[in-house]
Amino acid sequence: MTGRLRRWVPTGRTLVTSVPYLWLLLFFLVPFVIVLKISFSESAIAMPPYEPLFHWASDKLLQVRLNLDNFAFLVEDNLYWRAYLNSILVAGVSTLLCLLIGYPMAYAMARTSASTRNLLLLLAVLPFFTSFLLRVYAWIGLLKNNGLVNNALLAMGVIDTPIQMLQTDFAVYVGMVYSYLPFMILPLYANLEKMDLTLLEAAGDLGCRPWQSFLKITLPLSLPGIIAGCLLVFIPAVGEFVIPSLLGDPGMLMIGKVLWTEFFNNRDWPVASAVAIALLLFLVLPIMYLDHAQNEAAGDGDGEPN
Amino acid sequence: MHGRSWFRNLSLIVGFAFLYIPIVSLVVYSFNASKLVTVWGGFSTKWYGALLQNEQILDAVWLSLRVAAISATLAVILGTLAGMALARFGPFRGRTLFSGLTTAPLVMPEVITGLSLLLLFVTLEQLIGWPAGRGMTTIIIAHVTLSMAFVTVIVQSRLTQMDESLEEAAMDLGARPWKVFFLITLPIISPALLSGWLLAFTLSLDDLVITSFVAGPGSSTLPMVIFSKVRLGVSPDINALATILVTIVAIGVAIAGVMMTRQQRARDRDAQMALAANQQMIDSLKKD
Numbered sequence: 001m002t003g004r005l006r007r008w009v010p011t012g013r014t015l016v017t018s019v020p021y022l023w024l025l026l027f028f029l030v031p032f033v034i035v036l037k038i039s040f041s042e043s044a045i046a047m048p049p050y051e052p053l054f055h056w057a058s059d060k061l062l063q064v065r066l067n068l069d070n071f072a073f074l075v076e077d078n079l080y081w082r083a084y085l086n087s088i089l090v091a092g093v094s095t096l097l098c099l100l101i102g103y104p105m106a107y108a109m110a111r112t113s114a115s116t117r118n119l120l121l122l123l124a125v126l127p128f129f130t131s132f133l134l135r136v137y138a139w140i141g142l143l144k145n146n147g148l149v150n151n152a153l154l155a156m157g158v159i160d161t162p163i164q165m166l167q168t169d170f171a172v173y174v175g176m177v178y179s180y181l182p183f184m185i186l187p188l189y190a191n192l193e194k195m196d197l198t199l200l201e202a203a204g205d206l207g208c209r210p211w212q213s214f215l216k217i218t219l220p221l222s223l224p225g226i227i228a229g230c231l232l233v234f235i236p237a238v239g240e241f242v243i244p245s246l247l248g249d250p251g252m253l254m255i256g257k258v259l260w261t262e263f264f265n266n267r268d269w270p271v272a273s274a275v276a277i278a279l280l281l282f283l284v285l286p287i288m289y290l291d292h293a294q295n296e297a298a299g300d301g302d303g304e305p306n
Numbered sequence: 307m308h309g310r311s312w313f314r315n316l317s318l319i320v321g322f323a324f325l326y327i328p329i330v331s332l333v334v335y336s337f338n339a340s341k342l343v344t345v346w347g348g349f350s351t352k353w354y355g356a357l358l359q360n361e362q363i364l365d366a367v368w369l370s371l372r373v374a375a376i377s378a379t380l381a382v383i384l385g386t387l388a389g390m391a392l393a394r395f396g397p398f399r400g401r402t403l404f405s406g407l408t409t410a411p412l413v414m415p416e417v418i419t420g421l422s423l424l425l426l427f428v429t430l431e432q433l434i435g436w437p438a439g440r441g442m443t444t445i446i447i448a449h450v451t452l453s454m455a456f457v458t459v460i461v462q463s464r465l466t467q468m469d470e471s472l473e474e475a476a477m478d479l480g481a482r483p484w485k486v487f488f489l490i491t492l493p494i495i496s497p498a499l500l501s502g503w504l505l506a507f508t509l510s511l512d513d514l515v516i517t518s519f520v521a522g523p524g525s526s527t528l529p530m531v532i533f534s535k536v537r538l539g540v541s542p543d544i545n546a547l548a549t550i551l552v553t554i555v556a557i558g559v560a561i562a563g564v565m566m567t568r569q570q571r572a573r574d575r576d577a578q579m580a581l582a583a584n585q586q587m588i589d590s591l592k593k594d
Contacts, residue, residue: 011393012483020388020454024407031422034429048428073340093591101324105315111314120318122563129504129555131512133529134548137536138328141335144540146345148331181325218514232413239415246536259417263519273425274416280320283415291409294459 002288029205032280039273042067050269070274080275083253084282089235090169090244090254098184098233099226106188106202106225107218113247117193124185135173136246159231171247176237177267191217191225224293231290235283255279329552336545353546360543363531370511370528371441377449378506382499384450385457385506390487392458393465409456420519423448427520440522448520449513453506459506464498465491497566506560508555 016115042051042065053065074080110118127135143165150162165171195218236258241256248254255275263272336354340347357363388408391398411419427437427444437443472494476486492499514529521527535541 013391013398015393016387017395017398020384020391020458021404021407022452023384023451024404026387027423027426027447028407028411028419031426034425035418035422038425043311048432051459101317101321104314105321108314108318119326120322122559125321126555126559127329129508129559130329130552131508131529131538131548133512133514133532134332134544134551135328135545137540137548140536141540141545142331144329146342178324181321196530227402230572235413236415241400241417242478242533256417257414263421269425272421276421279415280418287410287413288406290413291406294409295405 002062017039035273035276037279038270039070040066040068041270042069043268043270048269049267067270070270071278073271074274074278079253080255080258080278082120083255083258084278086253087238087240087255088282090172090176091234094180095184095230095234096235097173097177098181099230102181102184102229103226104186106185106192109185111194121189124182124189127182132179133242136179136243139171139175139247140166143174166247169248169250169252172244172252175247176240176242179243180233180237183232187227187228187232188222191222191228195221224297228290228293228297231251231286231293235286235290238283239279332545332548333552334551336451338542338545341542353542354550356548357543357550362526363543363547364529366526366528366531369442369525373445373449374507374510375454377446377510378503379449380446381453381457381506382503385454385502386461386495386499388454388458389461389465390491393462400468408455408458411452412459416513416515419452420448420516423451423516426520440520441525444520444522445525446519447525448516449506449510451548452516453509456505456509457499457502460498460502461495464495468494497569500562500565504558511551 037053041053043049044051051065051067105124109117109124112120140147145162145164145166147166149165150159153159155164186302199217199221200213203217204210208216239256239259240254241260244252244254244257245260259272259275259279262268262275279297336352337349338354339345339350388404392401392405392408423444424440427440429436430436437447468491472490473486476490477483481489512529513527514533517527518533519529521530532544532547535544
């Protein structure tokens with residue numbers, strides 16, 4: 001093959017890269033551009049229910065109508081502000097609870113014998129493979145007024161009348177922590193398992209008490225795992241829809257629910273798009289940071305600079 | 307020391323109890339004769355019978371299984387290519403964007419992914435007439451996009467752990483890159499591909515939010531049917547359905563686990579034999 005021809009024939013590498021690349025560009029990146037476009041259009045009673053942004057008024061005149069009302073609407077109506085702030089609060093508290101429960105578990109898993117470790121890892125991953133929806137549903141049966149938890153508390157004599165737990169913020173937090181806990185445990189475990197234990201021995205030899213060496217060595221070294229775990233929980237939790245709709249109070253404001261309602265109940269596609277764009281702007285930095293952190297972790301693995 | 311191991315065991319027991327009690331409660335109450343899911347009314351399997359007669363659920367199961375099988379297979383192919391590119395090709399033009407595009411779907415709130423894919427499909431239909439309407443095709447595309455990200459992570463991390471010298475040795479002996487891939491790389495990463503496929507399959511079988519956006523009328527998947535039922539409260543046939551799903555998953559994971567352990571053992575044995583042969587050779591050379 002002559003050199004000039006060869007330049008135009010894609011190499012194997014290019015093919016391997018371009019197939020998934022093109023797929024993600026078309027089905028993941030381009031859609032966001034369309035969401036952005038539709039967030040600037042006007043709602044209409046038609047199918048699809050929005051006015052076109054570009055319009056050929058005559059042969060040579062292209063009219064562009066940018067409608068900023070949707071965003072103005074988001075800023076003015078304090079329902080959206082409250083939904084955003086509440087989502088961030090709920091996601092933040094859930095992330096913290098996951099960390100408080102997940103860290104001791106991951107730590108204990110990483111410090112047991114190799115055979116137990118694999119079994120425990122399997123047990124931690126297994127919930128990933130069982131239906132998320134059904135696991136959230138299980139909590140309805142547990143938390144109802146005549147559910148398992150209330151019945152158990154009544155039988156033990158701790159309470160006299162059932163406590164309202166379902167359709168409260170408490171139920172949402174339980175569901176969130178329950179569903180996202182494995183996402184916290186796995187990166188923490190991967191980090192803690194790799195740790196060089198001789199550092200702890202050295203600290204012990206030099207007179208460090210166990211809790212001191214934990215605070216001064218284990219905790220700082222596991223920081224990348226903590227960050228990855230927190231981001232893996234926090235980012236999807238901000239936009240969570242299923243858990244607040246099944247376990248929470250019907251009036252509970254979460255941005256994922258607001259977007260769903262705008263789209264399915266009000267059929268207002270432009271406002272739903274504006275909500276999505278506003279949420280995305282808030283999440284883009286954490287997502288970029290997560291990608292950066294993951295690349296660093298992958299680079300550590302084989303010492304190969306990527 | 308004793309105090310600490312006591313604390314570790316406690317955190318493991320409480321943590322895993324928290325993860326598993328709800329699942330166990332689903333299974334136990336699926337055998338409850340009473341319609342009030344949480345009030346015990348004796349042992350019964352009648353809800354399983356009711357489930358098998360519910361055509362709406364059976365149709366949804368059939369659609370979900372087909373979508374899951376197809377999308378998991380496509381996701382494994384695309385995810386393996388992406389994982390290869392990220393783990394083996396070093397820097398290339400557009401790598402940063404590519405790596406970001408494979409990470410973002412993992413954490414992107416599903417309402418955003420679902421809405422944006424739907425708007426893409428609507429726009430494409432207006433522009434080029436494809437996809438005509440929404441249904442199985444659009445659901446499969448959406449699921450592949452979501453789950454290939456998970457497969458990419460699994461394959462990429464397996465490849466970075468893998469000993470590259472085997473691939474290099476094969477290249478030195480004159481194997482073409484594609485031959486190296488099919489004869490060396492693929493067999494070694496096959497457990498990762500299997501767990502990637504299983505994960506993609508379950509993600510697809512389980513997804514509610516993205517699917518609700520991109521499914522057309524008349525194509526309700528299993529999670530959509532379940533969601534519309536449990537919104538109205540607990541219902542015992544859903545418990546029966548959950549039990550069947552949990553059992554299938556447990557069996558599948560157990561089989562995969564046994565297969566992987568066996569492979570690992572065979573590989574360890576091979577490695578030991580190779581080592582022993584090496585040692586023998588060295589010993590015999592020393593004697594000379």
